[in-house]
Amino acid sequence: MSSEDWFESWFNTSYYHKLYAHRDDTEAQLFISNVLRALPISPKCKLLDLACGRGRHSIFLNDNNCDVIGLDLSEKNIEFAKTYESERLKFEVGDMREEFGNQRFDYIFNLFTSFGYFQDKEDNSRACQSIHKALKPGGKLVLDFMNVNKVKLGLVKEEIKLVEGVEFHIERFIRSNKVVKKISFQDKGQDFNYEEQVQLLELSDFEELFAKSDLKIENTYGDFNLKDFDPINSERLILFASRKL
Secondary structure, X not given: OOOXXXXXXXXXXXXXXXXXXXXXXXXXXXHHHHHHHHOOOOOOOEEEEEOXXXXXXXXXXXXOOOEEEEEEOOHHHHHHHHHHOEOOEEEEEOOOOOOOOOOOEEEEEEOOOOOOOOOXXXXXXXXXXXXXXXXXXXXXXXXXXXXXXXXXXXXXXXXXXXXXXXXXXXXXXXXXXXXXXXXXXXXXXXXXXXXXXXXXXXXXXXXXXXXXXXXXXXXXXXXXXXXXXXXXXXXXXXXXXXXXX
């Protein structure tokens, strides 16, 4: 991790959460409910919410009688999430590129396009290797990513969002096989500029990454209702993978 990582600075600001305060908890709960019906998750299972943010998915999983740990790089996110801790819900600061357990979890969740943020593509492999190591043999990974083909076709190049008195100017474009979002605004007499970058990873990229890390894709879905994945029309790319025995 370096000071140049865009996500380290942006995710630790209150403005990030202000801009994305509209995120739909109902949709997140629907997705978690569908995943829990699709997988044989029992109360005895140990779950990790990897890149958990402020912990909304972790909380939903815990509400469904799951034993959950949420892990996130942002100390401020984890500080907030810890206010929801209980005997079966804990939060830790950690980087997915570094080891976070050895055969520690039955299931690992990586949700809401929380992968592919890195400048160095080798970090993708490091993250997958850490996931493999942290899963128990036969353990499963649930990864929810954007469908890059849908994103490229529907890219909104410019927009302005007024949120709680702050006018966010947003510009989107493709650069170096990444979707880039530039965010600029003024508040309290100061100018702020941030940038989000996410690699345009397709299904074939994940297949290659997972194969190198002894993770096998078992199911591929295209939305939070777990409908079949369509490379052109699906809103999401959702992968169920398992650690090879």
